[in-house]
Amino acid sequence: QQPVQSPQAVILREGEDAVINCSSSKALYSVHWYRQKHGEAPVFLMILLTGGEQKGHDKISASFNEKKQQSSLYLTASQLSYSGTYFCGTELRGGADGLTFGKGTHLIIQP
Amino acid sequence: DAEITQSPRHKITETGRQVTLACHQTWNHNNMFWYRQDLGHGLRLIHYSYGVQDTNKGEVSDGYSVSRSNTEDLPLTLESAASSQTSVYFCASSESSRSARTEAFFGQGTRLTVV
Numbered sequence: 246q247q248p249v250q251s252p253q254a255v256i257l258r259e260g261e262d263a264v265i266n267c268s269s270s271k272a273l274y275s276v277h278w279y280r281q282k283h284g285e286a287p288v289f290l291m292i293l294l295t296g297g298e299q300k301g302h303d304k305i306s307a308s309f310n311e312k313k314q315q316s317s318l319y320l321t322a323s324q325l326s327y328s329g330t331y332f333c334g335t336e337l338r339g340g341a342d343g344l345t346f347g348k349g350t351h352l353i354i355q356p
Numbered sequence: 357d358a359e360i361t362q363s364p365r366h367k368i369t370e371t372g373r374q375v376t377l378a379c380h381q382t383w384n385h386n387n388m389f390w391y392r393q394d395l396g397h398g399l400r401l402i403h404y405s406y407g408v409q410d411t412n413k414g415e416v417s418d419g420y421s422v423s424r425s426n427t428e429d430l431p432l433t434l435e436s437a438a439s440s441q442t443s444v445y446f447c448a449s450s451e452s453s454r455s456a457r458t459e460a461f462f463g464q465g466t467r468l469t470v471v
């Protein structure tokens with residue numbers, strides 16, 4: 246079952262902040278975040294694991310609310326290079342269904 | 357350098373033909389995944405494998421099959437190609453054993469057109 250991402254699209258000015266949300270109706274084992282530029286493969290940004298462990302990127306942060314099964318990706322002081330489509334990927338507790346991605350959030354950063 | 361490669365990068369085939377897309381990784385990763393990407397649907401999981409001889413169906417597995425005879429390869433076969441299978445296909449791999457708790461690396465994708 247695909248996680249639900251919001252918003253579907255965001256347009257920002259350079260330097261502004263953005264938050265992208267990802268939620269699941271089922272208990273999660275891990276949440277991944279990836280960014281994809283047009284015509285390219287998705288690239289890893291961050292993993293959040295149950296128990297609070299977090300691995301990822303210096304200038305991008307994320308949180309995971311285990312009670313709500315929700316994760317948020319925070320992009321602060323956005324740069325033009327942040328433009329792209331952001332995907333969250335989730336693995337359900339029990340590991341029974343692989344790594345499933347949401348429909349993506351399109352982020353456009355304008356100068 | 358270790359990598360993950362997909363071939364071919366572009367393929368045009370006719371309806372009803374059997375097609376196989378190749379995915380090869382040199383990281384010795386246990387996990388491999390196949391996704392299709394369509395506008396408005398994001399990345400949808402087709403099949404995945406947590407190791408040799410292990411294969412599992414994803415959310416959109418109908419009309420597709422995979423086999424894992426070694427660690428490096430997970431070929432994706434379309435048994436009888438349909439126009440609805442026109443898409444961009446991505447293969448990915450990750451290290452963890454029987455879970456997805458580590459970074460996944462994606463191949464560059466295969467654009468498949470079924471006419």
